[in-house]
Amino acid sequence: MTLAVLGPGLIASAAGDDSGGVATYASIGAQYGYGLLWVMLPVTLSLIIVQIQVARMAVVTGKGFAELIREEFGVRWTAFAMLVLLIANSTVTIAEFAGIAAAGELFAVPRFVSVPIMAFVVWIIVVRASYTVAEKIFMVLSAALLTYIGSAIFAHPDWGAVAVALVTPSFQTDPGYISNFVALVGTTITPYMLFYLQSSLSDKGTSVEDYAAERTDVIIGSLLSDIIAVFIIVSTAATLYPLGIQVTTADDAARALEPLAGQYATVLFGLGLFGASMLAACVLPLSTAYAVCGAFGWERGVSQSWSEAPIFNGLYTALIAIGAAFVLIPGLPLIQAIVATQFLNGLLLPIVLVFVLKLVNDKELMGKYTNGRAFNIISYATTAALVLLTLMFLVFSFVGVGS
Amino acid sequence: MQYVSELLGAPVRDPDGRVVARVTDLLVPADADYPVVDAVALKPPKGESRTVPWSALRVLDNGRISLSTDLAQAPAFTPPPHELSLARQVMDHQIIDVNGVRVVRVNDLQLAPTDGTYRLVGVDISTNALLRRLGAARLLNALGMRFTPTAIAWEAIEPVESGEAGVKLKVSHEDLARLHPSDIAQIISQLDQHHVREVLETLDDEAAAETIGEVSPDLQVALIRGMEPERAADILEEMDPDDAADILGDMEPERAHDLLSRMEPDEAEDVRELLTYDEETAGGIMTNEVVTVPATVTAEEALQLVRRQAAEMENVYSVYVVDENEVLLGELSLRELIVADPQAPIGRVMHRELIRGRLDDSDEEVARLIAKYNLLALPIVDDVGRLHGIVTVDDAMDVILPDDWKARIPRVYARA
Numbered sequence: 156m157t158l159a160v161l162g163p164g165l166i167a168s169a170a171g172d173d174s175g176g177v178a179t180y181a182s183i184g185a186q187y188g189y190g191l192l193w194v195m196l197p198v199t200l201s202l203i204i205v206q207i208q209v210a211r212m213a214v215v216t217g218k219g220f221a222e223l224i225r226e227e228f229g230v231r232w233t234a235f236a237m238l239v240l241l242i243a244n245s246t247v248t249i250a251e252f253a254g255i256a257a258a259g260e261l262f263a264v265p266r267f268v269s270v271p272i273m274a275f276v277v278w279i280i281v282v283r284a285s286y287t288v289a290e291k292i293f294m295v296l297s298a299a300l301l302t303y304i305g306s307a308i309f310a311h312p313d314w315g316a317v318a319v320a321l322v323t324p325s326f327q328t329d330p331g332y333i334s335n336f337v338a339l340v341g342t343t344i345t346p347y348m349l350f351y352l353q354s355s356l357s358d359k360g361t362s363v364e365d366y367a368a369e370r371t372d373v374i375i376g377s378l379l380s381d382i383i384a385v386f387i388i389v390s391t392a393a394t395l396y397p398l399g400i401q402v403t404t405a406d407d408a409a410r411a412l413e414p415l416a417g418q419y420a421t422v423l424f425g426l427g428l429f430g431a432s433m434l435a436a437c438v439l440p441l442s443t444a445y446a447v448c449g450a451f452g453w454e455r456g457v458s459q460s461w462s463e464a465p466i467f468n469g470l471y472t473a474l475i476a477i478g479a480a481f482v483l484i485p486g487l488p489l490i491q492a493i494v495a496t497q498f499l500n501g502l503l504l505p506i507v508l509v510f511v512l513k514l515v516n517d518k519e520l521m522g523k524y525t526n527g528r529a530f531n532i533i534s535y536a537t538t539a540a541l542v543l544l545t546l547m548f549l550v551f552s553f554v555g556v557g558s
Numbered sequence: 559m560q561y562v563s564e565l566l567g568a569p570v571r572d573p574d575g576r577v578v579a580r581v582t583d584l585l586v587p588a589d590a591d592y593p594v595v596d597a598v599a600l601k602p603p604k605g606e607s608r609t610v611p612w613s614a615l616r617v618l619d620n621g622r623i624s625l626s627t628d629l630a631q632a633p634a635f636t637p638p639p640h641e642l643s644l645a646r647q648v649m650d651h652q653i654i655d656v657n658g659v660r661v662v663r664v665n666d667l668q669l670a671p672t673d674g675t676y677r678l679v680g681v682d683i684s685t686n687a688l689l690r691r692l693g694a695a696r697l698l699n700a701l702g703m704r705f706t707p708t709a710i711a712w713e714a715i716e717p718v719e720s721g722e723a724g725v726k727l728k729v730s731h732e733d734l735a736r737l738h739p740s741d742i743a744q745i746i747s748q749l750d751q752h753h754v755r756e757v758l759e760t761l762d763d764e765a766a767a768e769t770i771g772e773v774s775p776d777l778q779v780a781l782i783r784g785m786e787p788e789r790a791a792d793i794l795e796e797m798d799p800d801d802a803a804d805i806l807g808d809m810e811p812e813r814a815h816d817l818l819s820r821m822e823p824d825e826a827e828d829v830r831e832l833l834t835y836d837e838e839t840a841g842g843i844m845t846n847e848v849v850t851v852p853a854t855v856t857a858e859e860a861l862q863l864v865r866r867q868a869a870e871m872e873n874v875y876s877v878y879v880v881d882e883n884e885v886l887l888g889e890l891s892l893r894e895l896i897v898a899d900p901q902a903p904i905g906r907v908m909h910r911e912l913i914r915g916r917l918d919d920s921d922e923e924v925a926r927l928i929a930k931y932n933l934l935a936l937p938i939v940d941d942v943g944r945l946h947g948i949v950t951v952d953d954a955m956d957v958i959l960p961d962d963w964k965a966r967i968p969r970v971y972a973r974a
Contacts, residue, residue, distance in 0.1 A: 217752035225663070226650045230691040357750060362784065451688060452663035519646075 173435040174254025174428055175247060175500075177300060178493035179342040180384050181411065182402035183335055184391030189320030192388055194339055196321060199381040201537040202344045204530055205508065206373045208515045209349050213356035214366045215524045220353040221450035223514055236510060237447050243346040243503045244443040246496035248478030251439065253496075254432030256482050257405035257489040261425035267483060274479035277436045281471055284457045289437055296430025299423045300383075302412050307386040309414035312393035321385075330552040334498050337544050341501025343381065347439065349507055350446055390414075402490055440474035502545055508538045560676060562644055562667035563691050570600055570615070571624045578602055578629045583645040585609065585637060586678050591713035595669070595676045597635040599643075609635045612675050642717060644678070652749065653681060654716040656733045659741040661718070661748035666691065668709055681715055684708040718753045735761055743772035755784060763789070767796035770805075779808045782817070791820035799825065800845040800953065803832035832947075840924045840938045841917045843957065844947035847871045848937075850880045853887050857907055858900035864892070876935050878945055879908045886937055886945040888912065914939050917946060925954040 183191050209220070216223060221240070225233040252270055259269030280289045326332075352373070361369055391402060391411040402408045409424035416423050441457070444467050448455035454464035461468050482489070512534055516525045526534075562584060569577040583599035598615060601607045610632045616624050625632055642648060648664055655662050665687035669676035684707045689698055716734055734742060734757065742761075746754045746769070758766050758781065770778055770793065782790045782805050794802040794817060806814040806829060814833075818826045828846050835841025849867050851860040860877065868874040877895055879888045888908030890898075898907045913931050915924045915938045928936050928951055935948040 217750045229650060230665070230688055234692055359780075451685075452665060452683060453685070 173247075173251065174257075174432040175250040175342045175345070175493055175497045176380075176384060177387060177428060177431065178250070178254070178257075178402070178408070178490050179335075179338050179497045180387035181391045181408040182490060182494055183339060184388035184393075184411075185395040185400060185402045185407065186335065187332070188392045188396040189317060189389070190325060190327075191336065191339060192317065192320040192385065192392075193322060193324050194336060195343075195381055195385050195388070197537075198340055198343050199377060201340075201533060202381065203374050203377045204533045205344060205349065205511060205537070206352060206377060207370055208511055208526065208530060208534065209353045210356055210369050210373050211366065211524055212511070212515055212521070213353040214361050214363055214369065215521050217357050219357050219446065219449065220350045220510075221446045223353075223520075224510060225450045227514060227517065227520060233450050236506075237450055239503050239506050240346060240350060240443060240446060243500050243507075244439055245474060245477055246499050247345065247347055248436065248439050248474050249481045250493045250496040251432040251436040252478045252482040253487070253489045253493045254428050255436070257493075258425045258429035258432065260489075261405050261409065261421050261428075266489075270479050270482050273433065273436075274475055277433070277440075278472065278475050280437050281441050281475070282457060290434065293430045293434040293437070296426050297434055298430070299427030300387075300431060302416055302423050302427070303390050304383065304386045305415040306412045306420075307390035307393065310390055310393040310411075311414075312389055317389055328547070328551055330548055333544055333548045333551065335494070337501035337541065337548065338494050338498040339501075340541060340544075341499070341504055342497035343384065344504060345497075345500050346503055346507040347442075347500075349511065351438075351442055354442070354446065387411075403488065404490060408490070436475075436478070440471035440478075443474060444468075444470040501541060505538045505541045505545075508534060508541075512538070560669040560671060561682070561687075561690070562649060562669060563687075565669070566645055566649075568623055570598075571622060572628050573624065573626065575624075578625070579608075581623070582607060583609075583643050584676075585635075585641050585643055587638070588640040588642040588717070593642075593678050593712075594672065595678065596641065597637070599645075600629070602629060608632070609637070611635045617671075617674070648717055652718050652753075654718060654734060654745055654749075655683075655710050655714065656716060656737065657714045658710070659737065659744055661745055662710070678712050680709040680711050682707055682709050718749065718756075735765060739765065739768035740772045742769045747773055747777060751780060751784065754781065758785075763792045764796050767793045771797055771801045775804065775808060778805045783809060783813065787816060787820055791817050794829070795821050795825045798845050799828040799832055799847055800843060800947075802829045804837075807833055807837065835917065838921045839917065840915045840919045840921065840936075840949060841946070843921050843924065843953045844938045844949045845953075846947035848878055848945065848948050849874050849876070850878045850884075850945065851904060853879050853881055853905055855904050856900065857895060857898040857902050857904060860904050861895055861900075864895065876937075876948070878937055878948075879904055880945055884944040886912070886914065886939050886943055889937065912937065915949065916940070921957045924949050925957040928954040929958075 212220070212223065218226070221233065221237065224236045252274065255273050256266035256270050259266060259273075356369060391408065394411045394414060395402065395407065400407055400410070405424065405428060406421065408428075409421040412420035412424050445455055447453075447470060448464070448467045453466045455467040456464060459467065481487075482492075512526075512531065515521060516531065518525055565581055565584065568581045570579045570581060572578045579600035579602040581598055582601045584595050585597040585599070586593035586595055595612050597609050597611050599607050599609045608629070610625075614626055614632045616626060618624055644667060649667065650664060652661050652663050654660075662681075662683045664681050665684065666682040667678060668680040668682055670679045671677075686707045714733075734745070737745075742757075742765075746757055749757070754777075758769070761769060770781055773781070782794070785793070794805070797805075802825075806817065809817075818830060821829070831846055832841070832844070835844075837843075847870070849864055849871060851863050855863065864874060864877055875892050876889050877892060878886060879890070880886055888905070888910045889912055890904075890908045894907060913927055913933065913936065915927060915936050917938055917940050919938075924936060924938075927933070928949065933951065935950045936954075937945055938947050938949060939945055
């Protein structure tokens with residue numbers, strides 16, 4: 156299994172470059188040029204820090220995230236956490252199906268055809284648990300998105316300006332900017348990837364001795380996926396931003412690949428987007444169902460029938476159905492919808508971060524492996540920043556400050 | 559019936575009726591079938607938690623809990639060695655339901671009022687308990703939705719928790735150890751790996767070997783890899799060479815070599831031989847522990863030879879007759895050997911027309927042969943007819959039917 160060769164840290168990070176990631180990075184580059192590039196540095200640092208904490212929890216306790224919440228905080232907080240997870244993962248599933256629809260439209264397949272068919276395909280893959288083959292196919296397809304790196308280079312951006320932009324903070328107070336800011340954070344650090352990372356690490360039974368290796372894995376994975384993110388932003392910033400073209404459809408996003416791929420830009424982007432979306436769509440509903448059922452002690456397992464595991468089967472089916480149905484809302488602007496889901500993830504992220512911080516600092520639970528002060532400061536700062544941004548967004552939306 | 563969830567957080571009053579603390583935990587002896595609540599942990603609004611013996615409290619008729627003295631003067635409680643904290647270690651944690659052969663999560667605990675104290679009698683694993691703790695039970699009941707409470711008697715369960723990180727609670731797994739290895743395997747497949755290792759530590763080498771032999775291949779490798787090498791080697795020796803070979807074959811070569819070097823040379827030899835075969839061939843699924851007798855003996859002598867070999871072997875239902883070069887000449891069942899005339903030369907009793915498999919036949923071909931001819935075991939020979947091993951019917955079944963419950967939650971989705 157290709158994914159088993161890569162570590163869970165790598166995979167969890169690769170999950171960040173799904174349709175949500177691509178759509179958000181591409182549209183931010185087109186809309187703000189290099190303006191939001193500086194955010195990638197602190198966000199990457201935050202991502203690495205929080206993933207290390209999650210990995211540490213997995214290795215020291217041997218348990219998954221939802222399980223820990225249940226055991227340490229009880230049923231009520233678990234219900235709350237699972238609700239947050241369900242909302243977050245539903246929106247990401249919507250984003251994946253929107254990605255599938257957008258990719259389909261690049262090949263002139265209307266969404267009313269592509270979405271129901273692929274929803275059914277996802278369901279079959281889940282039910283048959285034949286993810287290994289599917290996974291390989293979709294991983295190969297999504298590799299097409301690596302062309303963004305080449306395109307960014309071939310677009311001959313002013314690398315000096317890029318470097319400056321990476322380290323120069325700037326800010327605007329209009330709600331649109333803030334919401335894109337939050338979406339950028341939410342798509343780079345998704346609640347989903349934190350749950351997933353702890354699940355896969357604790358299931359592997361990684362011991363404390365292997366922790367150092369896992370930590371390296373996490374760091375490399377985060378760096379890699381965020382480097383790709385930077386390249387995506389730079390490529391649309393260099394090609395679309397100067398022309399004032401926003402990314403409203405997948406077509407626009409594909410145009411950024413033209414410097415490298417020329418006439419094949421659309422095909423490459425379409426295949427890449429399709430692969431990345433399908434990859435995530437096959438994993439998300441099942442992963443969520445496993446987490447929720449595990450937290451509440453309900454029967455779970457793909458080999459269980461509907462009568463044996465009704466809630467489990469119902470959950471992942473419902474997630475697929477909701478994801479697909481939402482995308483079929485007539486006239487839904489796909490790219491904007493995807494970015495909106497990442498914004499929602501960014502809003503929910505502080506909640507998950509607080510859970511992580513409370514657990515990882517619990518001496519009884521973690522023994523001597525609680526956080527050092529630096530980790531706590533960075534994580535609390537990230538949480539505070541997100542909450543502050545959310546408040547600013549609400550306030551400025553109401554007050555109507557705009558640019 | 560009192561539920562622990564209802565007691566946790568309940569106010570505790572001093573003799574004057576003022577609320578001085580809240581219940582944060584209940585302590586019971588870990589080794590009793592239906593233990594009585596020994597002590598209660600109390601947390602005052604300001605200040606440290608205190609643990610007081612239950613005898614310092616009284617439950618009044620109106621349900622209120624009252625201290626018989628002031629909180630400061632209440633006697634301290636020193637927990638005896640095997641004490642279980644219900645809130646910290648049992649509520650919301652996983653436990654092993656030995657009778658039901660499964661791992662479940664505690665949604666609530668049932669207490670029976672007895673002589674002024676409470677006795678822990680059962681574990682509630684129903685959704686009803688969840689709803690009750692969410693405060694939603696009454697609402698849903700009013701809407702007509704009822705969920706049946708499902709309780710397991712406390713004596714039938716074994717707690718899994720081991721206390722604080724690094725501190726192990728000695729939990730006896732006697733009941734668990736008495737189960738059939740396949741059942742133990744089913745249970746440990748549902749536990750996380752830290753707990754699985756604990757459970758395995760309480761099993762002797764033979765039981766551990768049988769249990770590990772029944773879990774999924776991924777888990778087998780993870781368990782052997784995570785063990786002390788000496789113990790791992792001991793367990794591998796107890797296993798059939800083909801099972802041991804499967805595990806070592808999936809491991810990193812250095813680790814596998816290390817374990818092989820710690821095993822008894824004969825056992826290691828057998829395993830090494832099996833490791834040379836491709837996994838999906840007859841050689842890869844066969845075991846090379848076979849009962850053989852030379853062609854020159856009588857039935858009586860053969861039976862004695864079989865007795866000596868049978869002590870160490872899994873499958874003795876078929877006895878194979880070989881010549882001095884190990885070439886397979888014939889076979890007979892143990893039954894046929896027993897009913898034969900003791901003086902009859904073995905050559906006359908054995909069957910010469912044999913179904914046999916070749917070393918490089920595919921595992922599916924072998925399974926087909928076993929199914930078609932209704933065999934208990936299929937002898938595997940090389941190009942010149944030398945007997946190398948047998949494929950038993952259970953290994954053939956594994957080829958055809960992957961056990962549902964053995965398929966652990968796929969790693970991609972993993973645990974909550």
